[in-house]
Amino acid sequence: MDAKNEVFTTAKRVYSARLVTASLGNVSCRDEEGTVAITPSGIDYEVLTLEDIVTVDLHGNKLRGHHNPSSETPMHTLIYRKRPDIAGIVHTHSLYASAFSVVNKEIPVDMVEVAAHVGGRVPVAPYMPPGTKELGEAALNVLGDRRACLLQNHGVLAVGGTLEKAYKAAAIVEVAACIHLLGSLLGEPRELEEEDIQRVKDLYFR
Numbered sequence: 001m002d003a004k005n006e007v008f009t010t011a012k013r014v015y016s017a018r019l020v021t022a023s024l025g026n027v028s029c030r031d032e033e034g035t036v037a038i039t040p041s042g043i044d045y046e047v048l049t050l051e052d053i054v055t056v057d058l059h060g061n062k063l064r065g066h067h068n069p070s071s072e073t074p075m076h077t078l079i080y081r082k083r084p085d086i087a088g089i090v091h092t093h094s095l096y097a098s099a100f101s102v103v104n105k106e107i108p109v110d111m112v113e114v115a116a117h118v119g120g121r122v123p124v125a126p127y128m129p130p131g132t133k134e135l136g137e138a139a140l141n142v143l144g145d146r147r148a149c150l151l152q153n154h155g156v157l158a159v160g161g162t163l164e165k166a167y168k169a170a171a172i173v174e175v176a177a178c179i180h181l182l183g184s185l186l187g188e189p190r191e192l193e194e195e196d197i198q199r200v201k202d203l204y205f206r
């Protein structure tokens, strides 16, 4: 599947998984030539078509497309320029994870899938204005080798060597946020020990 098709398919998946609402959030994929396919600005996911996906270069200049690229294009292209190992990005405002972002609280590794698909706790990148490359820089500063972080007072950023990995991380972050919150109502959630997190990472985080 080419990058444009992958972005389209993943955009529909994030919409049907209820990780995004209306036109909020964005999805991108970089191909081997360094062309970035990205969701357009202001088009609702529900009506999005393959032809609506825009392509830009690594500096965000539009190459092809009828619409403007996502307003968060500077964040996406900054990440691709600085991290050649990243080829897919999913940004959402998913409800439970965004709730953690507004109280500036990391999502702990209560569940093994967080270690397996995110690679550790989900940290919070300090607030930066949307639509800036500084937002991407703030995220990279806290990501390390992890596949997801929260953007303070904003939402979730997930990255991966493939767009599929970024999608999975974004989906698992939301489930983990919800489970932690529900667990907190029932009692004191137990976070996995560092040793157990590492063991799961060694087996599955690749």
Ligand SMILES: [Zn+2]
Pocket (backbone or CB within 6 Å): 024, 025, 072, 091, 092, 093, 130, 154, 155
């Ligand atoms: Zn956003």
